Amino acid sequence: MSDVTEQGAVEGGGRRARGEGRGAAARRASRTGGGPGPSLPYIQRKIREYEVLDEEGLQLIERNADTVLEEIGIEFRDDAEALDLWKAAGADVRGQRVHFPKGLCRELLKTAPSDFTWHARNPERSAHVGGKATIFAPVYGPPFVRDLDGNRRYATIEDFRNFVKLAYMAPSMHSSGGTVCEPVDIPVNKRHLDMVYSHIKYSDKPFMGSVTAPERAEDTIAMAKIVFGDDFVEKNTVTLNLINANSPMVFDETMVGALKVYARHNQACVLSPFILSGAMSPVTVAGTLTQILAEVLAGASFTQLIRKGAPVLFGTFAASISMQSGAPTFGTPEPSLVSYGAAQLARRLGLPFRTGGSLCGSKVPDAQAAHESANTLNMTLLAGTNFVLHAAGWLEGGLVSSYEKFMIDQDQLGMMQKMAEGVDLSENAQALDAIREVGPGSHYLGCAHTQANFQTAFYRSPLADNNSFEQWEIEGEKRIEQRANALARSWLEHYEAPYLDPAIDEALKDYIAKRKDSMPDAFT
Secondary structure (H helix, E strand, O other): OOHHHHHHOOOHHHHHHOOOOHHHHHHHHHHHOOOOOOOOOOEEOOOOOOOOOOHHHHHHHHHHHHHHHHHHOEEEOOOHHHHHHHHHHOOEEEOOEEEOOOOHHHHHHHHOOOOEEEOOOOHHHOEEEOOOEEEEOOOOOOOEEEOOOOOEEEOOHHHHHHHHHHHHHOOOOOOOEOOOOOOOOOOOOOHHHHHHHHHHHHOOOOEEOOOOOHHHHHHHHHHHHHHHOHHHHHHOEOEEEEEEEOOOOEEOHHHHHHHHHHHHOOOEEEEEEEEEEOOOEOOOHHHHHHHHHHHHHHHHHHHHHHOOOOOEEEEOEEEEEOOOOOOEEOOOHHHHHHHHHHHHHHHHHOOOEEOOOOOOOOOOOOHHHHHHHHHHHHHHHHOOOOEEOOOOOEEHHHOEEEHHHHHHHHHHHHHHHHHHOOOOOOHHHHOHHHHHHHOOOOOOOOOHHHHHHOOOOOOOOOOOOOOOHHHHHHOOOOOHHHHHHHHHHHHHHOOOOOOOOHHHHHHHHHHHHHHHHOOOOOOO
């Protein structure tokens, strides 16, 4: 399945009622990280990774992947240059299938960086990729949206801009992402220009490039050079780009073509097998991990044949399927085990890792969406993931970008950011003065330590209702989806675009106009 498939696959009134003004709301937002306040930096995890495989298990998966690469091989379809490069590197090329001698891919990957900086046009928003860093990026690829009026419909460029704006405003979102939804009101061969421009215009966080055709990748590079300058782009990484293996064990000409463009220009490729276990990989965790590792080794090492030192991430998108209906399922144990194991394999290769997000199969942001997304997101953080795609807004197995789900998810991302800080062991956090002051049988509500720390002691959700039943009833008995709806509307109403040099803006618009004029509209 190609990257195109993964792309396809509010309390405002309540606060006024309680007598809280906008100033109080703003102060609460700044305390919690839950409102459109200052953007939080990328996460630097202070908690340990959770590991599910011991040394013997890891070596077993690695040996099996080497066997797959050598005996079965990986196809690089319809790309003569790729086959020639593999042949020159020492691989056994038979038709379009490449067989890899043991150790070839690992040797090539020695030139890939273990970490790098993902530059934003606002340097304060630049993020570190690799090591103990974690970056959250929004949902990627749905053709549909569930809008703020409750309608499920095809996405438009206005929806795309809105999701970029929300990602820009979400404090715990570290990237504006890529194809946050597919704007079907613009011709297929031209919409990437509007999408990349939207990321540059409406956000100053790092963004992803277009991968649906090599020429669209070239357009992304050209637009990035208008923003950052030719020399800077060639020497630094300003885009991450999703390159899916067409599992099982195929890289198609679209993905290989986009990979070559980005790797040649020193831009990062996220090599991600798109796995629905039972359909596109074996039904077992060990079998799926074997195939994932083989596919990543082949695709990631190919970037180094294009340009030594080009940044590349070990990625995976793993879900199971219902053996009754064939539909993908999310938040289940087996994909979590796959992601935990893949993260361990990535660390052994010395590559940054991508997986997870807030994934669910539910059609609306209900209890099923909540528990499936929570199961996936907690795993994502504990696995030690460096780049998290689909961190907010995903519904219906990736077919829908949801405004309300986005707002609920970004609240959860704030909690994950707090969780990743680990346990504070400073003198203040040890709180011995508070324990001495209170003594046996009393309480801590009024002690000096509590008074000094209460504003920052706990994460405060901007969406969860923790008031009494009576207060909730007085305020309209609102469900979290309703509060999320109101908060999204409020954010969009109060959105202010980050500064963009007018000369750069005009140059981008001119480039887009010339490119659109150079080709007729195409809708397939």
